Amino acid sequence: MGVMRPNRTDMRGGPALRNRAPTLRGNMTDAEQMLWKELRKNRLGWRFRRQLPIPPYVADFACIEARLIVEADGGQHARPEDHDLRDSELRRQGWRVLRFWNNQILANPEGVMRTIAEALGPPREQSPHPNPPPLAGEGVSTVASPISRAVSKTDI
Numbered sequence: 001m002g003v004m005r006p007n008r009t010d011m012r013g014g015p016a017l018r019n020r021a022p023t024l025r026g027n028m029t030d031a032e033q034m035l036w037k038e039l040r041k042n043r044l045g046w047r048f049r050r051q052l053p054i055p056p057y058v059a060d061f062a063c064i065e066a067r068l069i070v071e072a073d074g075g076q077h078a079r080p081e082d083h084d085l086r087d088s089e090l091r092r093q094g095w096r097v098l099r100f101w102n103n104q105i106l107a108n109p110e111g112v113m114r115t116i117a118e119a120l121g122p123p124r125e126q127s128p129h130p131n132p133p134p135l136a137g138e139g140v141s142t143v144a145s146p147i148s149r150a151v152s153k154t155d156i
Contacts (some may be wrong), residue, residue: 031102032060032072038113039070045123054093057086062095066120069095074102 028036028050039048041059052062054069063069069090087097098119102147105112 029072029074029102031074031100034109035061035070035072035100035105037113038109039116042123044113044117044120046120053088054095057090059090059095063120065124067095068116068119069097070103070116071097071099072105073099076132 046063046066048061048063050061052059059069059100060072083099090097098116100112
């Protein structure tokens with residue numbers, strides 16, 4: 001019997017967790033919106049995703065390549081000890097976790113972004129694609145090659 005691999009649904013926490021993420025994306029706090037504005041579009045040289053299901057949780061922001069989760073905490077989270085439990089489980093799964101209070105994000109966005117950038121480190125250089133697409137103007141040509149022209153001349 002071979003090794004059983006989890007299916008995509010299991011890896012994302014199943015329908016309940018997966019369906020919760022879009023709802024959270026639509027109900028972001030002001031601090032989360034400000035943070036997302038800075039994290040999106042690779043502004044730090046790393047790609048972040050928001051409200052990413054990482055079973056059994058949904059991370060506010062996550063950079064998969066750097067294995068870094070950024071959490072914006074406010075009144076919506078229960079007790080501080082819940083953070084400890086959540087963080088230890090995420091660390092067990094190989095993630096690093098940064099937490100900021102909403103008021104920190106709103107009052108000092110530059111400092112928060114600096115802390116995130118330091119945790120990320122310099123962006124990784126993109127590895128070249130093993131089969132890169134042809135550059136503009138290269139690839140399949142519509143102009144006949146000298147060989148095909150020679151063949152066509154002899155056929156006439």
